Amino acid sequence: MDDAVVDELRAILGDDDRVLPNVSSRASRTRVPAPFPVHRWAEFMPDVAVLPVSAEEVSQVVKLANRLRIPVVPRAGGTGLSDGAVPLRGGICVDVKLMNKIHEIDLEDRTVTVGPGINMLKLNEELRPHGVFYPDDPASYPCSLVGGRIGTGGWSLLGARFGHTRDLVISMQVVLPTGEIVEIGDGGGRKLRKSSTGLTLKQLFTGHQGTLGITTEATLELVPRPELEFSAFFAFDDYMKAYRTTGALTRSGLATLAGVVLFDEWKLRYLRRDDEAYIPQPPWVQAVIAVAMYGTRAEVEPASKRVMELGRAEGGKYLGDEISQGDWASRHDRYATPLHGRNREGQVVPMSWHCEDAALNYSVLPQVREEWHAIVERYIERYGIFDDWGMFCYTNGAFKPWADYLVEIDVGIWEQQLDDETWAGWVACKREIAEVALKYGGSITACHGATREGDADLVPTEMGSAWEVVKRVKRALDPNNVMNPGKQMLDEAYE
Amino acid sequence: MADYSPNGDGELQREFVERWRNNAYGCFSSGHKFCREVCPVMQVTRNENHTPTAFHADIVAMEKGLLSVEDVADDYVHCTQCGACELRCPNTLFTGDFYRHRTRTVDVVKAMRALMVATGNERPAWKQWNARLADARNEPVLGEVPVSQEHVRDWAEGLDLPTGGETVLFVDCEAAFYRTSYARAFALLLQKAGVEFGLMREQWCCGGPAAEMGYVDLAREHAEHNVADWREVGAKRILAPDPHDYIAFTEDYPGYFGDDYDFEIVLGVELVAELVRDGRLSLTEPVERRVTYHDPCRLNKRRGVHEAPRELLRAVPGIEFKDVDHVTQWSYCSGGGGGLPIEKPEITAEISNRRVARAEQLEVDTLVSACPWSERPLSEAADGRLEVMDLFELVAQAAGIEVGGRT
Numbered sequence: 094m095d096d097a098v099v100d101e102l103r104a105i106l107g108d109d110d111r112v113l114p115n116v117s118s119r120a121s122r123t124r125v126p127a128p129f130p131v132h133r134w135a136e137f138m139p140d141v142a143v144l145p146v147s148a149e150e151v152s153q154v155v156k157l158a159n160r161l162r163i164p165v166v167p168r169a170g171g172t173g174l175s176d177g178a179v180p181l182r183g184g185i186c187v188d189v190k191l192m193n194k195i196h197e198i199d200l201e202d203r204t205v206t207v208g209p210g211i212n213m214l215k216l217n218e219e220l221r222p223h224g225v226f227y228p229d230d231p232a233s234y235p236c237s238l239v240g241g242r243i244g245t246g247g248w249s250l251l252g253a254r255f256g257h258t259r260d261l262v263i264s265m266q267v268v269l270p271t272g273e274i275v276e277i278g279d280g281g282g283r284k285l286r287k288s289s290t291g292l293t294l295k296q297l298f299t300g301h302q303g304t305l306g307i308t309t310e311a312t313l314e315l316v317p318r319p320e321l322e323f324s325a326f327f328a329f330d331d332y333m334k335a336y337r338t339t340g341a342l343t344r345s346g347l348a349t350l351a352g353v354v355l356f357d358e359w360k361l362r363y364l365r366r367d368d369e370a371y372i373p374q375p376p377w378v379q380a381v382i383a384v385a386m387y388g389t390r391a392e393v394e395p396a397s398k399r400v401m402e403l404g405r406a407e408g409g410k411y412l413g414d415e416i417s418q419g420d421w422a423s424r425h426d427r428y429a430t431p432l433h434g435r436n437r438e439g440q441v442v443p444m445s446w447h448c449e450d451a452a453l454n455y456s457v458l459p460q461v462r463e464e465w466h467a468i469v470e471r472y473i474e475r476y477g478i479f480d481d482w483g484m485f486c487y488t489n490g491a492f493k494p495w496a497d498y499l500v501e502i503d504v505g506i507w508e509q510q511l512d513d514e515t516w517a518g519w520v521a522c523k524r525e526i527a528e529v530a531l532k533y534g535g536s537i538t539a540c541h542g543a544t545r546e547g548d549a550d551l552v553p554t555e556m557g558s559a560w561e562v563v564k565r566v567k568r569a570l571d572p573n574n575v576m577n578p579g580k581q582m583l584d585e586a587y588e
Numbered sequence: 589m590a591d592y593s594p595n596g597d598g599e600l601q602r603e604f605v606e607r608w609r610n611n612a613y614g615c616f617s618s619g620h621k622f623c624r625e626v627c628p629v630m631q632v633t634r635n636e637n638h639t640p641t642a643f644h645a646d647i648v649a650m651e652k653g654l655l656s657v658e659d660v661a662d663d664y665v666h667c668t669q670c671g672a673c674e675l676r677c678p679n680t681l682f683t684g685d686f687y688r689h690r691t692r693t694v695d696v697v698k699a700m701r702a703l704m705v706a707t708g709n710e711r712p713a714w715k716q717w718n719a720r721l722a723d724a725r726n727e728p729v730l731g732e733v734p735v736s737q738e739h740v741r742d743w744a745e746g747l748d749l750p751t752g753g754e755t756v757l758f759v760d761c762e763a764a765f766y767r768t769s770y771a772r773a774f775a776l777l778l779q780k781a782g783v784e785f786g787l788m789r790e791q792w793c794c795g796g797p798a799a800e801m802g803y804v805d806l807a808r809e810h811a812e813h814n815v816a817d818w819r820e821v822g823a824k825r826i827l828a829p830d831p832h833d834y835i836a837f838t839e840d841y842p843g844y845f846g847d848d849y850d851f852e853i854v855l856g857v858e859l860v861a862e863l864v865r866d867g868r869l870s871l872t873e874p875v876e877r878r879v880t881y882h883d884p885c886r887l888n889k890r891r892g893v894h895e896a897p898r899e900l901l902r903a904v905p906g907i908e909f910k911d912v913d914h915v916t917q918w919s920y921c922s923g924g925g926g927g928l929p930i931e932k933p934e935i936t937a938e939i940s941n942r943r944v945a946r947a948e949q950l951e952v953d954t955l956v957s958a959c960p961w962s963e964r965p966l967s968e969a970a971d972g973r974l975e976v977m978d979l980f981e982l983v984a985q986a987a988g989i990e991v992g993g994r995t
Contacts (some may be wrong), residue, residue, distance in 0.1 A: 113637075117660045120649050121642045126619030134654055144635065171636065172621055190634035210634065212625050235676070236621040426622070426678045443610070445617035508617060 094140035094183070098161065102143055102185070105153040111144040111191070118142045122186045125173045127545065128447045128506050130516045137179050139166060139186035146191050148266055148274050148309035155307065155575075156272030158185055164578050165270075167303040169209055169241030172233045174448060174541040177245050177302040181579035187307055189240050195219055196310065202284045203315040204263055209240025209308045225315040228255035231540075234425045243308045246300020248540030250424060250487075253343075253494035254351035254387050255316055257540075259299035260491045266310035267298050270571035274309070283312050297566070302542045303577040305570050319387040323397045324421035327409035328378040332358055333459065334407040335380035339486070340455055341403050342384055343494045347396045349388035353488045356381045357462055360483025360503075366435070372416055382409065385421055434505035437477035444480060444505035449523055449548075451530035452539035453500045458486050464529045465502045472522040476515050479522070480505030489539050499539035502526065523547035531555055544580045552582045560585075604703050605651045611692050614679050615644035623673035623693075628921035629666045629928070632938045638666035640673035640693045647696070657700070661709040664700045666935070669800055669926035670885035672918045694890075697926070701802030713931045714801045722806055725792040725813075727761035732994070735765050740791050743768035743993060747775055752821030753786035758814075758837075760830035761793050762960045768993035770960045773980035774829040774856055776989045781868040783859075785827060788817045796836030801927040811836075811844050818851060829856025829980065831886035831893075831959045832925070857887070857958050860983060861896040864903050871986035874906025877954045879982075880947050881909070882966065883917040884959030885925060897958050897979055904986040910950045920946065922962035929965060940969035948973060956982055967995075 094114075102112045113119075119138040123129075129137075140163075145151045158165045164184030171178050180186060192208035195216065199205070200223055207216060214235045217226050230251045231237055237247070243265065247258035255261070263286060264278030277298050280288025298305060329335040339355045358379045364371040384400050386393050404411065411417070420427070434444025453461055462484055469481045482503035488494035506519065527537040527548035537548045537555055553560045564586035570576075574587050623640040624630050630638055643664065649655045674680055677691040704710055720728040726735050733739050741749075743764050749757075757778075763771040778785060795810030818826065828834040837853045863869040881901055887893040894914035901909050912920075923929065923939030944966060947955040955970065957963050958979040967976040977995075984991050 113635075115659065117642075117646065117655060117663055118635075118637050120654055121636045121639075121645065124619070124645070126621075131648065131652065134649060134652055170621065170624075172619075188636065190636065193634065215625055233620065236624055426681050443613055443617055445619070509613060 094163065098157070098163065099141055101157055102141065102154065105157065106143060106145065106150055111146070113142040113144070114140070119186075122168055122171065122188060123179065125171050125176065125178050127174050127176055127179075127541075128445060128508060128519060129179075130511055131508055132512055132516075137181065138183065139180040140183045142186040142188050144188050144191045148268060151187060151189075151268045151307055151309050152272050152274050154185060154187060155268050155270065158575050159271050159573055162573050162575060165307075165575050166577050167240070167244060167307045169238035169244065170212070170233070170236055171241075172237045173241060173245055174450075175245075175538070175543070175545045177542050177544045177577070177580065178241070184575075189307070189309075190238065192240075192309065193238075198223065198315075199284070200225070200315070204284050204312050205315055206283075206310060206312045207239055208310060209238065209243070211239050212236065213239065213242075220315070221318070224318050226318050227261065227313050228316050229258050229261050232425055239311055239313070240308050243299050243311060244301065244303045245542045246540070248489075248499060251351040251385070251387065252491050253353075253488045254349060254492075256314075256491040259296060261314045262295065262299060263312045263314060264295065265298065265308050265312065267306040267308055269306045270573075270576035300542070302544045302580050304567065304580055304583055305576060319393075320390045321388065321393040323386040323393050323400070324417050325384050325397070325400055325404060326412040326417045326420060327382045327384075327404040328374060328412055329380045329382070329407070329409050330377045332380045332462075335382050335409070336459060338404060338407045338409055339382055341406065342382070342400065343455075343488055343496075345399060345403060347386065347399060349386040349392045349396050350488075350494055351385045351387045352383075353494065354383040355458075355486045356383075357484045359466055359481055360485060363482045363503075374412075381412070383421065434480040434482075434507060436480070436507065437473060442507050443509065445508045446482065446503060447506055448501040448503045448541075449526045450499060450501045450538050450541050451527070451535050452489055452497060453486075453530060453533060453535035454497050455495075457533040457535070458498060458500065461500065461529055461533055461535075465526055468522060468525045468529070469502065469504055472518060476518045478507035478510045478515055479519070500530075500535075520547035524550060527551050549581055553585065600703060600706055601650060601657055604657075604699060605647055608647050608696055608699065609651055611696065612644040612647035615641060615677070615691055616648045618679055620678055622676050622678055626672040626676045626919040628668055628670060628672070628919070628923060628939045629935060631919070631942070632935055633666065635666075637663045643667075643693060643696055643700070644691075657703050657707050658709050660700070661704050661711070664697055664704070665711055665928070665931045667697045667926050668885065668921055668923055668928050668939075669694045669697060670921050671889040672885070672921070675889055675918055698800060698802065701800070702804045703802070705802040705804070710802065711931050714803075714927055717927075717930050718798055718801060718803045718806055721793060721798060725810070726765065727793050727797060729762050729766045731766040733765045733768075735761070737790060740764050741787060743771045744775060744787065746992075747772070747779070749775065750786040751789055752823065753784065754822060755783070755785040755825040755827060756788055756818060756821065756823040757785045757827045757829075758788070758791065758794065758833055760833045760960065762964070763830060764791075767960045767963055767978070767995060769981055769991050769995045770963070770978045770993075771829070772993040773978065773984040773989070773991045774860070776991060777860055777863070777869060777980060777984055777987060778827075780987060780989060781863040783863070786821065788814070789821060790817055794833045794836040796832050796840060797927060799836070799840055800925075801930075807840065808844055811841050815841065815845065815849070815851075823851065825852045825854055827854050827856060827859065830961070831855075831884050831891075832961055835886050835890060855893065857893065857900070857979065858896045860980065861899050864900060864983075869983075869987055871903050871905060871983065873986050873988045875904050875982060875986050876906050877982075878908040878910065878952045879954040879956050879977075880912060880950050880952045881979075882922065882943065882947070882955055882957040882962060883914050883920065884957060884962055885921055887958060888914050889918060900979060900983055901956065904982060910952055912946070912950070922957070922959075922965050924959075924961040924965045936965050937969060940965040944969045944973060954982075
């Protein structure tokens with residue numbers, strides 16, 4: 094990128110401290126927590142980073158990029174588990190962290206309007222005195238930012254009760270790939286949850302992985318703070334008993350149910366072997382279920398009794414208040430504790446944690462579990478730098494927890510050892526995992542986004558007959574393919 | 589745009605990377621960034637270069653030949669060494685127990701700054717500050733009293749303190765030359781409780797701030813001087829009312845002197861709390877203030893000291909104490925530490941400004957701190973909105989002591 098572009102960016106932002114062409118700024122905005130080919134770091138650096146403070150600045154930057162055909166990569170927290178914020182072709186990284194203001198708290202119409210750079214935990218600290226909260230609660234709750242949640246179509250641990258990110262965004266302001274600033278809602282008004290006017294554009298702009306624009310402001314749902322939180326963990330001597338219990342819990346009709354999680358035998362084996370925070374359980378424990386409920390006392394207290402009945406009906410053993418409350422409370426901190434992988438020889442080596450996700454229906458969970466573990470086992474044997482850290486299935490449907498699941502297999506990767514051969518092995522492994530999800534009528538991702546090399550190759554296959562529509566939308570909104578190019582096979586829109 | 593090729597200081601950089609690569613990888617492999625939102629600097633700049641995560645990732649990038657110390661030098665200025673990131677790190681929280689792992693970020697920043705000095709990448713304001721330190725042997729804190737050895741005891745005027753003895757009081761530079769009320773309040777409280785102590789013959793700066801800015805040889809020189817002085821006067825116990833000195837004496841000095849270093853280091857706030865607890869100090873004068881307490885980073889985050897100051901505040905009669913718990917305060921800071929105000933005063937000012945705004949929301953009239961280095965930026969930020977007081981000054985008032993000195 095030539096200096097003239099940097100000069101133009103400086104003219105737009107009017108503040109040299111917010112235009113960063115230096116190498117450390119570029120290196121810092123290259124990767125996210127997803128597995129990264131460390132040996133190829135330089136290939137993924139943006140050419141320059143900018144830190145805008147207004148929609149107008151974002152708009153001007155994007156217009157410049159569109160005029161000169163320079164790739165634009167939006168970046169919020171940089172905490173994604175796929176490569177949405179990783180530049181594949183250099184270009185301008187639009188880092189929105191400085192756009193972290195709360196613009197309005199409307200307690201009458203129950204909305205909060207924020208910039209995309211604010212973190213949910215920080216937002217909730219400000220909302221707390223008002224008796225309300227914003228319930229978007231990913232594992233990365235202390236660090237991910239609202240803009241990234243919208244761009245990636247984030248998934249919430251409390252989604253069954255309160256909805257996921259796209260259910261919680263009421264409207265937003267978006268800078269399109271051509272630079273126009275537009276207001277996007279369900280229909281017109283910024284604070285309306287349901288409209289039948291025009292097309293429902295809102296869903297189009299949540300979960301596009303930064304390929305259709307940059308959110309510069311969002312009006313979000315305010316929910317009454319729950320009076321009561323209830324969590325319970327149950328242990329089982331057999332996976333299928335836990336599986337059936339999961340089904341029974343999710344079909345219970347309890348409206349305060351916020352999530353049910355099913356951990357499999359491999360996960361238990363991993364926890365026993367290497368997880369320092371694991372409270373030892375007897376060998377007969379082969380699967381565990383976690384249940385959480387949120388709501389008013391009037392609802393949750395009686396509902397919790399029903400949960401205890403259902404949890405025990407197939408022989409589940411309640412693991413006690415300490416584990417039930419403690420493990421649930423530490424759910425964010427525990428989402429990735431690396432450093433305790435084992436290589437093929439069984440030695441502890443420093444590994445990164447990666448979870449490969451899919452959306453799958455209830456009926457296929459046991460079978461997919463068998464096939465996924467078999468795939469990972471083959472790659473462990475062949476390369477020696479991977480490790481199987483088990484699987485979990487988590488209720489996936491917003492407000493409708495009974496039929497489909499976010500399914501993840503956690504794989505340890507010794508990233509320090511990555512080279513071209515092992516990286517290619519990892520990509521192939523991911524592709525095989527995704528193929529199984531498609532084979533069973535699932536989606537290759539429920540929450541992380543199909544932007545990774547490997548599974549992203551399968552996006553056209555998964556979209557099937559709708560792929561043509563996707564390509565037309567992309568081409569119409571981004572005629573020059575400048576917005577996060579190279580992601581989700583969208584280059585095909587320009588062929 | 590600059591090309592990324594390591595510069596000529598390859599050998600020193602290689603040693604640095606070798607020393608810190610595994611620690612860095614512990615963070616890199618997780619990549620959570622839970623630290624970002626508790627980091628006081630990041631809360632202001634929102635620049636990902638300044639995240640603790642970036643500090644570790646930079647080391648991995650250096651190992652790959654993508655970055656040199658020159659490339660990252662300015663980034664590593666953006667740290668107060670408060671330690672919040674280490675506490676909030678899931679690796680420290682969870683793998684800590686099992687693998688005895690603690691993500692070390694403060695030490696990484698100190699080591700990088702030392703590398704900056706060693707490779708000629710030092711920062712201009714720090715260079716000047718430490719040149720003046722080497723000259724005067726005390727930090728060039730700006731105030732009415734000229735900084736020099738001739739005036740290092742001026743704060744104690746009229747207190748009739750002896751030199752030497754088994755217990756020696758160490759007064760840090762900010763309190764000796766600027767916020768003298770802090771040192772006076774502490775000394776007077778001890779006198780009232782009948783604690784015997786003396787001063788050093790020649791008190792140089794503890795050297796801690798120099799070490800924090802990367803001037804390791806200068807820091808070591810100061811440590812050697814001070815320890816020699818302690819030995820000369822027969823000191824066995826060193827009273828350290830200032831949290832920064834306490835860190836230097838308990839973390840830096842043992843590293844310099846090994847097993848030979850056998851002094852008992854007493855933290856001021858813990859001693860005063862003990863004196864009140866044991867009834868050797870009576871707090872009988874009502875203090876009609878509505879206060880909140882600022883947890884100084886080096887007490888709360890670096891050393892887990894948060895109860896003794898609260899115990900003292902609760903013992904003051906007449907006071908209304910609106911507390912904010914010490915974990916919430918992991919993300920609070922004055923911005924006064926780690927040399928930040930010397931190089932980036934505008935960031936320090938904004939960190940303090942936000943801290944004072946937090947206090948204001950509680951509708952208090954006084955923000956009480958327990959660290960003189962925090963009190964200058966906090967007072968400047970408060971600017972009449974509320975009063976910033978030191979805990980010793982407040983306790984002295986409750987003990988009926990007329991303190992004097994400058995606040």
